[in-house]
Amino acid sequence: MNIPLPSARVFLYLLPLMVVGCWFGLRNRPDTVWLEAGDLLRQQHVLIGEVPDSLQSLYCHLHNLPYRAGDSTAIRLVSKPYVPVIEWMRFKKFTETAAEKRFMVVSGVTGAGATKMTKNMARLLASHPENVLEIDCAPAFDLDYHKKYIGHEENDRFVPGKLLEFWERCRQHPEQKFVAVADNFDKINPETFFGPELWESLGSPSDSAVLGGKTVGIPLNFYFFSVTHLGPGSLIEMNEEHFKRLGRQYILHPDARELLALLRQQAEKITAKSSPSLDEKSRLAALKDTTQLHQFLFYFLKTNRLLTERYAPGYQLGHGSNVKNYYRPQDLAQLKQTYLNHINALHPERPLTERDFEPLDFTVQSGGLEQGSNFLAQQIQYLESTGYLVEITMVASTALLTMLAGWWVFRRREQLIRRYGERAQQVYNGFETQMISAEVAGRRLEEIKNEVDDLVMRRRLNYTEGLYFLAFIEDKVKRIEFARNVSENFLELFNAFMEDDILTESEYLKLRQFLQSIRHKIPSEVYEQFRQKVEAAYAAHHD
Known part of the structure; x- marks a missing residue:
């Protein structure tokens, strides 16, 4: 039986459709992170130092005070020693959550600003500098911190530590708020710091502990915030037992808006100089180049997303880390090396390599297209992920x-x-x-x-x-x-x-x-x- 073949005219009609189909099938789509970086550059980002009235309104809300125009109490509290570079909406949400929870574990990666954010929030929440107790922890001093802040026996007499004395002041001034910030609290054992009796009492607000023959309870106007590192490297891995007593975990992720604010601040400082150096002129030119900033911001966002997907969110680098200094074209190799050193020092099962940055380089060189995002590549990737490709x-x-x-x-x-x-x-x-x-x-x-x-x-x-x-x-x-x-x-x-x-x-x-x-x-x-x-x-x- 002879099967009639299509005529040449049919092939001529189908050829344009085939060409268009191949073009769509092999064409890469724009990278969503590249688009996100472009949107961030075009947006206006407000810092807490730029909205003193809003900051004052938040302060009045925390302390049930009437708002008075021109009152600068709030901005003065967070301006010691200088006004921090903190995005306003981020700070507002964090502060409101902390005031509601009272006890909270604040976690962030290197450079995410967890310590800075928590200490500024504590000053605003406490209202008075003397109502803030800062505890800076270091490894191997667990018992020393317990004696210093909880108390110890001396000559058959219990000597209360700074935290118990702080609690006594809380009871003497119930109308005020008192805040303790334990920085790097994951570098010591929290149970050793509080002691077994007090540690157990933290499980329920109504419980109390007996220390030195005296019943000790946690004052209701006391706030406690533990600042910990997110990711590998902590001496103590926080678990549900810790969160039950120290409060739920609040994660502060790297913030591209604050990174842009830091760069803007750096440009203003260089511009204010009467005779900047050649290096500073080079940096100022890069900071004024929107295209270059777009590429740098893309590398920052995309690399952190890569680290999150491959390892965990705790492997990222924050906006306050050294990466903020490598925004010039000639600094790209150093930017990559910073991430390589950071990840490989943690000895992951799958090390980070130079080849992992090739998709990012492709996106920058192609003007924002994502490598391997075409239909054909996605199907191959899907088959590979499901195990059917082999x-x-x-x-x-x-x-x-x-x-x-x-x-x-x-x-x-x-x-x-x-x-x-x-x-x-x-x-x-x-x-x-x-x-x-x-x-x-x-x-x-x-x-x-x-x-x-x-x-x-x-x-x-x-x-x-x-x-x-x-x-x-x-x-x-x-x-x-x-x-x-x-x-x-x-x-x-x-x-x-x-x-x-x-x-x-x-x-x-x-x-x-x-x-x-x-x-x-x-x-x-x-x-x-x-x-x-x-x-x-x-x-x-x-x-």
Whole structure:
């Protein structure tokens, strides 16, 4: 059965659609982080130092005070020793949450500003500097901190520490708020710091502990905030037991808005100088170059996202870390090296390498396109993530090899069939042109037939192909045999009519009729030879 092929016009119509489909299938999409970096550059970011009235309103809300325009109490509390670079909405949300929770574990990666944020919040919440107790922790001093802040026995007498004295002041001034900030609290054991009795009492606000024969409870106007490092490197891994007693965890992530504010502040400082150095001029030029800032901000956001997805959020670097200094084009290598040193110092199972930054370089060089985000690449990535890619690759490779092997075998068999077919056709053509006799043609075809049988036996041709070819040869043999029989019949009839050496008109017409009936069953040369023979015999006696 012949299947009609599409016309050339159909292919011309489909070609543009195929081109467009390939273009969409292989075209990378814009990187969402690149777009996010561009949006951040175009936005206006407000710092707490730029909204003193809003900061004062928050202060009044915390202390149930009426708002008075022009009051600068709040800005003075957070301006010691200088106004910090903290984004306003971030600070407002953090402060409101801390005031509501009372006890809270504040966690952040290196440079995220957890300590700065917590201490400024504590000053605003406590209202008076003397109402803030700062506890700076260092490793291996757990017992020393317990004695210093909780208390110790001396001459058979319990001497209360600074925290218990602080609690006593809380009770003396119940109308005020008192805040304690324990910085780097994950570098010591919190249970050792508080002691077993007080540690147990932290599990419930109504519980109390007996220290030195005196019942000690936590004042209701006391706030306690533990600042810890997020990620690997902590001596104490905070768990649910810690959160139950110290408050829920509040994570401060790296903030690109504060990074931009730091860069803006740096540009203002350089601009204010009367004679900046060459290095400062170079930095100022980079800070004023929006394209360069876009690329730097993209590297900051994208690298932190890469670290979060591959390792954990605690492996990021914050906006206040050293990365904030590497925003110039010539600093790109140092920026990458900072991340490499930071991650590989933690000895992860899968180290960070230079090749991990290649997708970021591609996005920057292509003007914001994400490498491998086209449809084809996404399908491959999906198959790889689900584990099907290896199986499909193996199946496809096997199918391809099978197809190539089948094609090779088919081509060899096709060549064999064509070669023997051409030989059989040449024999038949030789018979038709009377170059060889029927006996010679039959013998040669029989030889070809035997060779084909041998090929089938040796499996160089399959059985079906052998049958087809043998049928082809058999057809040629039958034609030759039929032509020979017909020729012999004609000659016998002709010789019978010519026994008297005279070919009558009726005999002539019968021979002509007989020749006409076998004309297409014998070679044309034989037909023409027989016709001339009849015409000559008839003409010899009828001129």
